[in-house]
Amino acid sequence: MRNVDPVLSRLWNALREVEDPEIPISVVGMGLIVSLRYDAGVVDIELTFTAMGCPAMDFIQDDIRDRLLQEPDVDDVRIEIVWDPVWTRARIREESRATMRSLGIVA
Numbered sequence: 001m002r003n004v005d006p007v008l009s010r011l012w013n014a015l016r017e018v019e020d021p022e023i024p025i026s027v028v029g030m031g032l033i034v035s036l037r038y039d040a041g042v043v044d045i046e047l048t049f050t051a052m053g054c055p056a057m058d059f060i061q062d063d064i065r066d067r068l069l070q071e072p073d074v075d076d077v078r079i080e081i082v083w084d085p086v087w088t089r090a091r092i093r094e095e096s097r098a099t100m101r102s103l104g105i106v107a
Helices: 005-015 057-068 094-102
Strands: 033-039 042-047 076-081
Touching: 005 033, 005 057, 042 057, 057 076
Parallel strands: 042 076
Antiparallel strands: 033 042
16 A cells, blocks of 8 residues: 555645735645545545635636646545635734735735
């Protein structure tokens, strides 16, 4: 049996390249990825958003799917939108907060 940890690590790194289209912060840095699972070529993601009416929801999902499908071990990406836990600013990673502050955005 193959060790999945290196694949998961690559997937997390790939997601760090996917930025929110409104703020130059990754979906990982924004805390939008609730969970990430990988099994036999299939990536399952639980994804949340900052608000139910987020105008970028489709763009972000498409960008996530497109980026992950570039990875050699990925054949399919399934994304489930979840609202529990509710996204709050506390989900933003510290390095992303620093970037936001440097852009004049309150984090």
